[in-house]
Amino acid sequence: MPVERIRNFSIIAHVDHGKSTLADRLLELTGAIARNGGQNQVLDSLQVERERGITVKAQTASIFHRHKGQLYLLNLIDTPGHVDFSNEVSRSLAACDGVVLLVDACHGVQAQTVANYHLAKQRHLAVVPVLNKIDIKHANPDQVCQDMKLLFDIDPDQVLRVSAKLGTGVAQVLERIIEVVPPPQVQRESDFRALIFDSWFDKYRGALNLIYVLNGRLEQNQDIQSLATKKVYPVKSISVLRPAECSVPDLSAGQVGLIACNMRNSKESIVGDTIHLKNQAASAAGSYRPQQPLVFAGVFPADQSKHVALRSAIDKMILNDSAVTVKVDSSPALGQGWRLGFLGLLHMEVFCQRLEQEHGAEPIITAPSVTYRLVLSNPKMIRQQGRDTMDISNAALFPEPNSVKEYFEPLVLGTIITPTEYVGQVIGLCVERRGLQQSSVNIDETRVLMKYVLPLSEIILDFHDRLKSLSSGYASFSYEDHGYHPSHLVRLDIHLNGKPVEELCRIVHASKAVGVARQMVLKLRELIPKQMVQIAIQACVGSKVLARETIKAYRKDVTAKLYGGDVTRRMKLLKQQAEGKKKMRMFANIRVPHETFINVLKR
Ligand code: GTP
Numbered sequence: 001m002p003v004e005r006i007r008n009f010s011i012i013a014h015v016d017h018g019k020s021t022l023a024d025r026l027l028e029l030t031g032a033i034a035r036n037g038g039q040n041q042v043l044d045s046l047q048v049e050r051e052r053g054i055t056v057k058a059q060t061a062s063i064f065h066r067h068k069g070q071l072y073l074l075n076l077i078d079t080p081g082h083v084d085f086s087n088e089v090s091r092s093l094a095a096c097d098g099v100v101l102l103v104d105a106c107h108g109v110q111a112q113t114v115a116n117y118h119l120a121k122q123r124h125l126a127v128v129p130v131l132n133k134i135d136i137k138h139a140n141p142d143q144v145c146q147d148m149k150l151l152f153d154i155d156p157d158q159v160l161r162v163s164a165k166l167g168t169g170v171a172q173v174l175e176r177i178i179e180v181v182p183p184p185q186v187q188r189e190s191d192f193r194a195l196i197f198d199s200w201f202d203k204y205r206g207a208l209n210l211i212y213v214l215n216g217r218l219e220q221n222q223d224i225q226s227l228a229t230k231k232v233y234p235v236k237s238i239s240v241l242r243p244a245e246c247s248v249p250d251l252s253a254g255q256v257g258l259i260a261c262n263m264r265n266s267k268e269s270i271v272g273d274t275i276h277l278k279n280q281a282a283s284a285a286g287s288y289r290p291q292q293p294l295v296f297a298g299v300f301p302a303d304q305s306k307h308v309a310l311r312s313a314i315d316k317m318i319l320n321d322s323a324v325t326v327k328v329d330s331s332p333a334l335g336q337g338w339r340l341g342f343l344g345l346l347h348m349e350v351f352c353q354r355l356e357q358e359h360g361a362e363p364i365i366t367a368p369s370v371t372y373r374l375v376l377s378n379p380k381m382i383r384q385q386g387r388d389t390m391d392i393s394n395a396a397l398f399p400e401p402n403s404v405k406e407y408f409e410p411l412v413l414g415t416i417i418t419p420t421e422y423v424g425q426v427i428g429l430c431v432e433r434r435g436l437q438q439s440s441v442n443i444d445e446t447r448v449l450m451k452y453v454l455p456l457s458e459i460i461l462d463f464h465d466r467l468k469s470l471s472s473g474y475a476s477f478s479y480e481d482h483g484y485h486p487s488h489l490v491r492l493d494i495h496l497n498g499k500p501v502e503e504l505c506r507i508v509h510a511s512k513a514v515g516v517a518r519q520m521v522l523k524l525r526e527l528i529p530k531q532m533v534q535i536a537i538q539a540c541v542g543s544k545v546l547a548r549e550t551i552k553a554y555r556k557d558v559t560a561k562l563y564g565g566d567v568t569r570r571m572k573l574l575k576q577q578a579e580g581k582k583k584m585r586m587f588a589n590i591r592v593p594h595e596t597f598i599n600v601l602k603r
């Protein structure tokens with residue numbers, strides 16, 4: 001296929017605006033899948049995607065379409081809409097020349113629409129604006145077009161109006177993509193060079209790499225070399241996704257395809273890496289860099305004998321999710337494990353759910369935390385660290401206050417779009433979360449776009465849920481990194497019967513310590529089941545107890561077998577029971593259910 005007749009594009013939008021439904025219609029229209037025959041959302045193939053009804057992985061399909069008598073090859077990428085999976089959007093855009101910006105005609109432009117639009121603009125991609133769900137009665141396409149004009153300077157006459165569900169107007173989307181998105185800027189005559197922009201694990205073939213060819217041509221059995229690792233691999237198979245895998249003899253510049261080449265793990269198959277022919281000099285093929293993780297949590301095998309199996313499962317998952325980072329970690333209570341970095345709490349939950357569903361692993365996950373930065377004052381620690389600052393996400397390693405000169409915490413710049421009637425509640429929530437308003441703009445008479453600088457630690461857990469519930473689901477939120485800011489932090493320890501539980505300790509802002517302490521002990525009282533011994537739950541900062549709750553022990557009726565009889569006999573049995581409990585309390589091993597470590601953080 002000549003380069004002039006290739007188009008590479010992604011569909012980008014806010015959550016639930018209909019990307020996967022539109023992708024289905026495009027696949028049907030071009031004959032890639034049977035009309036009405038298959039299941040819905042063909043490209044959302046993971047179990048977790050079907051269960052949660054969201055896209056978590058960007059998926060690719062190569063389709064053919066005839067336009068003005070000529071056959072065109074279109075490489076389509078369906079991307080996720082949730083902010084926690086924005087890494088998938090950025091890596092997809094590295095292989096595209098244009099985007100379909102899809103907006104729900106009922107809900108209008110939302111926070112993630114704005115964020116994704118700017119991602120596309122930063123990469124200078126052509127934008128095909130499309131309004132979806134025009135079949136819905138209360139859709140207001142004219143108003144949404146006005147908003148797009150105001151926010152993105154998009155001419156309302158250029159906005160296509162479709163119903164992805166019914167298929168109305170979808171054919172025009174294909175036509176417009178061919179007309180507006182430029183062909184790839186690639187060179188066929190030069191030496192082969194390609195960008196790896198996705199990879200996953202196949203039981204039989206090892207790591208499979210999805211590549212975007214920028215220069216030259218690749219054939220089966222040629223030897224390729226990785227720019228990052230310098231290792232050489234023979235190309236075992238080449239295929240394209242239509243969306244099912246279809247074997248092809250070669251791939252030329254401008255094309256997207258899948259190669260198997262005996263790479264085994266995420267250290268060899270690196271998303272963002274460049275591959276070229278063996279022993280040929282090449283420069284990096286793309287400017288894609290994975291996003292930095294913002295939330296960190298410990299992951300440990302429930303049973304240490306499953307350590308190797310869990311390590312292999314994590315490695316396979318990372319191959320498919322390049323935004324996750326891994327470091328070895330250990331804990332006195334949970335043994336050897338890892339500290340994993342994620343882009344948000346949903347990202348973490350989905351990753352762990354996929355570990356279970358796709359690899360049968362059952363890990364224990366500890367409380368997620370952001371990375372704080374400390375300026376040290378203790379010369380011994382400075383020597384150990386080799387510098388006077390320390391980045392810390394594991395609360396258990398939080399140093400004594402007298403070793404620290406200054407604390408810093410990470411901030412984000414959040415964009416919130418809300419209907420005007422909820423502005424008061426939204427501002428209340430942001431203030432409660434220590435947010436500082438930067439700007440507030442009326443998009444139209446009914447909606448406001450606000451920008452807030454917020455501490456990351458205040459939004460990772462339940463900010464999004466609270467925002468949704470106080471605005472009846474209408475407000476939306478997205479955020480980007482905003483650097484570090486001085487803060488006043490303390491370590492909140494949780495003691496069970498006087499013993500600190502390392503997995504439950506947290507780093508919190510000093511002004512929030514009492515509130516968080518209260519909330520945690522109450523929640524733990526709910527979550528820890530009654531046991532044979534009484535359990536005292538205490539939340540402390542240093543030696544100061546900020547909150548305390550007690551879980552009463554089961555009281556076994558030791559006198560049940562006595563029928564009537566002497567009261568002294570009864571007293572004797574109860575006394576013996578109390579003695580026994582005293583002993584048990586001393587040696588007690590309190591059972592804390594695994595999910596407690598996460599659930600205790602949910603309000
Ligand atoms: P994420 O990938 O999770 O961000 O979602 P998405 O943007 O891919 O949205 P999806 O295609 O999953 O659609 C979300 C919901 O909107 C589904 O229930 C669809 O059936 C519905 N939907 C999509 N397009 C239309 C449409 O044109 N009209 C109507 N009435 N409903 C639609």
